[in-house]
Amino acid sequence: MNNPKISMALAVVLAAAWSIPAWSQARPEVLVKQRQGAMVLQGKYFYPSRAMAQGKTAYDASVVGRNVTYLDSLARMPWDGFTPATKDIKTQSTPAVFSETAKWKESQDRFQTEVTRLTELTRKGDEAAIKAQILAVDKSCGGCHETFRERQ
């Protein structure tokens, strides 16, 4: 990615999928900080909705709506930070991230698909459907963590 012409051409191609690396020159340590930041923020804006879906706290449509809007962006942010250059930096990721690449991509896609569905449902406003979809998003988080995050 050191040739600017190739980088830009690649960026244009990938932009269609909204999955372009935001800053291809970033150092591996920075990439790790960025992807960890995105994961932490996914938690910030997902856990309150999950608590509502699980009946642990009262349902608040405006909180869920705001959080889902944020989550829709956050769900796309971590993945370009898992470059091979970050492979040897100790994090909570398992080595499977870099070896089981097809499953890894599939897990990201499933999560993003579930979040997109949740985004659509929050626009319609059916509380029961939204709650069920929040739990579907949660399942996709857990499914990915099963293989790609160290046990806590």
Place this chain on the structure above:
Amino acid sequence: MNNPKISMALAVVLAAAWSIPAWSQARPEVLVKQRQGAMVLQGKYFYPSRAMAQGKTAYDASVVGRNVTYLDSLARMPWDGFTPATKDIKTQSTPAVFSETAKWKESQDRFQTEVTRLTELTRKGDEAAIKAQILAVDKSCGGCHETFRERQ
């Protein structure tokens, strides 16, 4: 904030301004991680646009558009993490965050206003206007860091 009824009532009131704390039970260390994550991601999705506005890299409307969409959410995320409970945790924030509260709030508002303007301009697509507004956002970042972030 330990009374759930009061917490929820307060959440409902604040939700109108989209500035509700996402997770009022979060520990101070978690709040710091979340707000740092948001700041790091603001950098991830702002610096490439700034490089384009400064003429250092080629302008790519699709990259800027995607990044500005993300930035519009990220610009709202850090602020509820600066609670008094986090005051004694060593970070890059200056003590002014907790003493010059009016100026602190004003700096956040200015940044968010500039990002909102940038979001509107990217929808219209005038490259020169977008570039000028990217630099206005950058100025609002710098203005805030001047007082509220330790010198690097």
